[in-house]
Amino acid sequence: REGEERHPYIHGMYSAPLAQPERGSMASLDRMGGRHLPEVIAMLGHPIDPVKSNAAAYLQHLCYENDKIKKDVRQLKGIPVLVGLLDHPKSEVHRKACGALRNISYGKDNDNKVAIKNCDGIPALIRLLRKTNDMEVRELITGTLWNLNVSSDGAEARRRLRECEGLVDALLHALQSAVGKKDMDNKSVENCVCIMRNLSYHVHKEVPGAEKYQDPSALTSLSFWLPILTSVFVSLYFPAGFELLYQPEVVRLYLSLLTESQNYNTLEAAAGALQNLSAGQWTVSTGYIRATVRKEKGLPILVELLRSDSDKVVRAVAIALRNLSIDRRNKDLIGSYAMRDLVSNLPSGQQRPAKNLEEDTVVAILNTIHEIVTDSSENARSLIQAQAIEKLVAINRTSVHVLQTVWSYKELRNALAKDGWNKSHFQVWNQSRPLQIMSIQSVPGYDDTTLPLMEKNQGQSARVVECMLL
Structure with a gap:
């Protein structure tokens, strides 16, 4: 369901990497333990970088499963300072700041999420995602983006996120990089695909001018089709922002993940994204998404995943196949x-x-x-x-x-x-x-009832999204 945090991928005793303190910093954290929260927040602006990073790390620690501390940090204006540190050139500083923001953004208190968004937290996270090669930092960024993303219940909230400048571009860049390196089973990739799936939820109903794409009374009118076909042509060859969600190369990206990944959450999310894109009777799904999956040899990939041991993967794949089979050629192949x-x-x-x-x-x-x-x-x-x-x-x-x-x-x-x-x-x-x-x-x-990525036992093993500093 929308409005809640996602459930983590658990494989055996798998847990997300914890944000580890820098060498020698635990003593500093211990010394800060007796100080008041305002003093800790003030240390975020200290001229010495290790003090900044230790203060951010300590806030991450304090905010772990503590809604009162998160609220206090927000009320003491600590969130804008942490967001500002995302642009800090030193990795230990922006990494600890991002860890604190991930914990602050976790939970049902939307005021914390809104505070991060209102001080340009999403653009700052996007900038850091595009420039960092540190896998731990990427996981922290995408985990924070995920927490902000799943709080967006409703079409208007999804629209605002889709139109965040550079968000979809940065997510795709991270995924393309991971696929190119054949490193697709990490938490960063999982988070990116989960966000992409949620952003593609009901996209056939919520793209600008969607009502024109759905009007059955105008289907025989040239005046109806000409601007739509022009729009599709422009979005295919000059995609920007949310239009990147439904480009053929994105379909190929999902198919690569479905072929190579062993992470059930990533597989479910990629199949769910294809389900979302192939739902509806709008021009994109009827015109090329369903055909692209077929032409890219995606149908055998999905069929093979019906043999998965994961219930949620089988379910997502089955519904994707249902939507794809609205295309007559696909229906014949899937039937065979x-x-x-x-x-x-x-x-x-x-x-x-x-x-x-x-x-x-x-x-x-x-x-x-x-x-x-x-x-x-x-x-x-x-x-x-x-x-x-x-x-x-x-x-x-x-x-x-x-x-x-x-x-x-x-x-x-x-x-x-x-x-x-x-x-x-x-x-x-x-x-x-x-x-x-x-x-x-x-x-x-078609079936457009995709659940934005959630699992049923919300709250169990949630430490993948909110992590404690040990």
Whole structure:
């Protein structure tokens, strides 16, 4: 859900690198421990750089899981001073300042986030992201940006973030650098992709002039299409700001991450970004995003990820495939090559697959299958050949929209009858359903209900985003 911090990637006992004190600084921190907070904030402006960095490090330490201290730092005007230190030439100073800002920005107190934004914190973070090669600093920057990004609930807040000068450019620069170095499993990359996914959420509804792209009554009008096509041409060849979110090279970037990354959060975010970009009936998704994924050999990459052991990766990939299959050529290819993998993820009656997928993931898979078999008897035939009917009948109440679509193809009924199926198997049963489903979207079409990157157990292992100085 928007408005909350993301959950971290946990792999075994993985935790984010802690911001370590400089050699000899712990004694200084201890000596500062008895001083009042105003004095610590005043030390941020000390002419000696090690004093600055120690003061920032100590604020990071004090703000760890302490909302009162964060509020006090804000009220004592400490945030603008920390933001100013992001431009400091010494790495130990801007690193500690960024660590303090990351902890201050963590949590549900939006006043802290607003204070960082209001003193030009985002441009300062962007400048530092573009110039630093320090992986720890990049992680701190992107973690802070993430905390600020996920506080933006609503279309207007997302619009303001998309239009932050240089934000999307800097995120893409960081991702392209990581892909070029084949270093894609670090927290900095994860944070960048998660932010990109959130910025692309509902982009088909929220781009400037979006209503013109959605007006079905004007679709046959040359006066309607000419400015839109001109706009698309300009954005493709001279992209700027938020337009960078939906360029073909960004699609290729996501596909590289989906191919190379082993981080489940990064994989989910990249698949979710493709889901967002391919949602809707706007010119970008219908005109080239869905085709670009196909032409860049992205469909086999996504299909392979249906075999992932991660529930959230399977869910994000399934929904992305659903949106991509609105393109007729994609639908034919997905029906031919993805059907068995989709079916293999379905439970069989009371028996779930070895992955033990969650209910909303099963729903996502069923809705994807439904989209694939709608208006395609050949794909419905592939579904039958994948031995899916037994599973679908066993979870009847969950899968009835798929079953009824399959039964609607009269040319397939003889084959179904030979396998022992009749009309009664394709109707809703009165028995209790095996799965309690959160929601079923039985109407074919795209899915734009991507959750901005959150996980369900908010608050667990949150130390990846807010870190304590030890």
